[in-house]
Amino acid sequence: xxxxxxxxxxxxxxxxxxxxxxxxxxxxxxxxxxxxxxxxxxxxxxxxxxxxxxxxxxxxxxxxxxxxxxxxxxxxxxxxxxxxxxxxxxxxxxxxxxxxxxxxxxxxxxxxxxxxxxxxxxxxxxxxxxxxxxxxxxxxxxxxxxxxxxxxxxxxxxxxxxxxxxxxxxxxxxxxxxxxxxxxxxxxxxxxxxxxxxxxxxxxxxxxxxxxxxxxxxxxxxxxxxxxxxxxxxxxxxxxxxxxxxxxxxxxxxxxxxxxxxxxxxxxxxxxxxxxxxxxxxxxxxxxxxxxxxxxxxxxxxxxxxxxxxxxxxxxxxxxxxxxxxxxxxxxxxxxxxxxxxxxxxxxxxxxxxxxxxxxxxxxxxxxxxxxxxxxxxxxxxxxxxxxxxxxxxxxxxxxxxxxxxxxxxxxxxxxxxxxxxxxxxxxxxxxxxxxxxxxxxxxxxxxxxxxxxxxxxxxxxxxxxxxxxxxxxxxxxxxxxxxxxxxxxxxxxxxxxxxxxxxxx
Numbered sequence: 001x002x003x004x005x006x007x008x009x010x011x012x013x014x015x016x017x018x019x020x021x022x023x024x025x026x027x028x029x030x031x032x033x034x035x036x037x038x039x040x041x042x043x044x045x046x047x048x049x050x051x052x053x054x055x056x057x058x059x060x061x062x063x064x065x066x067x068x069x070x071x072x073x074x075x076x077x078x079x080x081x082x083x084x085x086x087x088x089x090x091x092x093x094x095x096x097x098x099x100x101x102x103x104x105x106x107x108x109x110x111x112x113x114x115x116x117x118x119x120x121x122x123x124x125x126x127x128x129x130x131x132x133x134x135x136x137x138x139x140x141x142x143x144x145x146x147x148x149x150x151x152x153x154x155x156x157x158x159x160x161x162x163x164x165x166x167x168x169x170x171x172x173x174x175x176x177x178x179x180x181x182x183x184x185x186x187x188x189x190x191x192x193x194x195x196x197x198x199x200x201x202x203x204x205x206x207x208x209x210x211x212x213x214x215x216x217x218x219x220x221x222x223x224x225x226x227x228x229x230x231x232x233x234x235x236x237x238x239x240x241x242x243x244x245x246x247x248x249x250x251x252x253x254x255x256x257x258x259x260x261x262x263x264x265x266x267x268x269x270x271x272x273x274x275x276x277x278x279x280x281x282x283x284x285x286x287x288x289x290x291x292x293x294x295x296x297x298x299x300x301x302x303x304x305x306x307x308x309x310x311x312x313x314x315x316x317x318x319x320x321x322x323x324x325x326x327x328x329x330x331x332x333x334x335x336x337x338x339x340x341x342x343x344x345x346x347x348x349x350x351x352x353x354x355x356x357x358x359x360x361x362x363x364x365x366x367x368x369x370x371x372x373x374x375x376x377x378x379x380x381x382x383x384x385x386x387x388x389x390x391x392x393x394x395x396x397x398x399x400x401x402x403x404x405x406x407x408x409x410x411x412x413x414x415x416x417x418x419x420x421x422x423x424x425x426x427x428x429x430x431x432x433x434x435x436x437x438x439x440x441x442x443x444x445x446x447x448x449x450x451x452x453x454x455x456x457x458x459x460x461x462x463x464x465x466x467x468x469x470x471x472x473x474x475x476x477x478x479x480x481x482x483x484x485x486x487x488x489x490x491x492x493x494x495x496x497x498x499x500x501x502x503x504x505x506x
Contacts, residue, residue, distance in 0.1 A: 001491075002436035004396035004410040008425070008502075009444035010418065014389040015344030017415055020167075022382040023122065023350040024063035025292060026110070027071035029097050029357050030319030033105050035365045036355040037113060042366060049104075050113050053369045057361050058117040058354065061375060062382030065167060067122040067291050067350045068110055072096035074172050075128025075180040079138045082106020083157050093313055095180060100313045107142070111163055121163060122291075122350070125195065127171030127188070128181030132195045136202060139168070143203050167207050167348070169291065170195055170232075173214035173242065175224050185224045189231030196235035209238040209289045209348070216243065216265045225269055229276040229286065238289035238348060241269055244296035244358075245331060252327065252462075254403035256430040256495065259334040259411055261404065266290070266342045289348040293335060295328045295374065296320070296358045320357045323467060324372045326459045326474055326495065333377035333457065333497035334428045340381075340413035343389035351378060362468075370471035373464075376457050380476070380499045384424035387417030392425075399431055410436055410492070416445060422503035429492035432462075436492050442502060443486035450505045451488040454479040458496035 040049035081103045089103040125135040142163040144151040174188040213221045247255040273286040360375035398406040409431040416423035442449040456479035481490040
């Protein structure tokens with residue numbers, strides 16, 4: 001049995017917890033849109049064709065801002081294809097995912113779905129096969145109240161009031177050779193700066209995200225960020241980070257420590273951005289939009305290879321439908337801890353993706369929708385994390401990993417809402433074999449703070465999953481926590497995640 005001790009202090013503030021930290025990502029990919037959120041013949045579908053059972057689960061998940069429509073898809077997308085009468089919309093070949101896009105669901109339909117789930121829209125513009133002019137036209141269509149050709153076209157298409165989109169991504173993963181319109185950092189930085197300046201001339205209130213590296217493993221990582229920000233520093237608000245993790249070769253210890261890599265990724269990008277700012281003698285600060293992150297088994301990409309060929313362009317094929325285990329969910333909980341730990345600079349993030357495609361929610365055509373294991377840490381953290389993120393002082397034993405060296409077996413983040421006199425502690429036990437008893441000193445949060453009803457994600461079989469046959473095999477369980485003299489005590493089994501609400505009592 002391991003033992004660990006944590007100290008929380010309401011004055012040790014990292015930064016405010018922004019609601020955009022709990023964003024999601026919807027891409028026209030596989031069964032995400034069609035047979036996922038949109039299935040007009042489903043028993044739960046409303047007149048708009050969207051599944052109401054999926055809407056209920058998305059609301060429960062608690063996503064704030066949803067990035068759309070890609071992803072790799074956006075680099076070949078013509079936004080005009082998805083507006084106007086459905087019967088007049090073209091069918092297009094999507095080169096990113098070798099599929100046919102019917103354009104049944106476009107900007108108006110998706111915005112209506114967002115209204116139903118209670119999330120805000122974050123739009124990506126195509127800087128792969130298109131450029132500044134098209135980005136301006138989309139911005140005019142969405143945000144100008146009226147009186148111009150494009151804004152009046154929006155109104156004629158049924159949306160009298162503007163969409164009022166605040167967050168905009170300047171392309172997607174432009175450092176990747178797989179991306180349509182892939183460019184060097186210098187070439188992308190120039191076009192992104194041009195687009196940003198032009199878009200700000202039209203709507204100065206928008207927030208802009210420039211493409212960072214699509215992973216810290218990229219050979220251009222670091223230098224890409226420096227070059228791109230040298231062009232765009234004065235005209236953007238965020239630089240993006242993307243990261244996916246998977247268990248490889250049975251190395252569960254390294255997989256459970258994936259947050260170590262995310263921490264290093266964030267801190268490296270922050271240092272690079274601040275260096276560019278220092279060189280420019282700028283007082284401005286660039287934040288991070290971690291707008292793609294998740295567990296994704298990219299090594300299981302065989303289904304994509306089966307739909308190659310000039311004569312094989314299916315509609316909504318089953319792609320990237322990873323079925324997540326308890327271990328995967330514990331890693332997702334650990335990645336959320338890393339994001340909270342850097343809440344001063346990571347002020348926007350998007351879990352990639354939302355439904356069916358590497359997603360916390362799964363659906364069956366004509367059948368049920370259910371929660372994957374990864375649903376639980378995200379939904380719980382989104383619900384409980386309020387106020388400010390606190391710097392947690394931790395004393396825990398370490399465990400050797402092949403990839404990251406010695407790492408603490410317990411990782412934790414905490415939040416505290418001063419106005420509500422309440423907060424939460426989020427913990428993972430990264431040890432694959434041993435339980436850990438954790439004591440949490442709550443005294444510096446104030447007098448009378450006690451632990452509330454805690455929840456645990458764990459299973460004796462770390463490979464346990466929720467499936468169509470067993471949709472509730474894995475769920476959250478109550479976790480026993482005692483509080484005495486301002487110290488909470490709990491025991492975390494191996495490979496587990498927990499959330500512990502705390503509040504002033506009496």
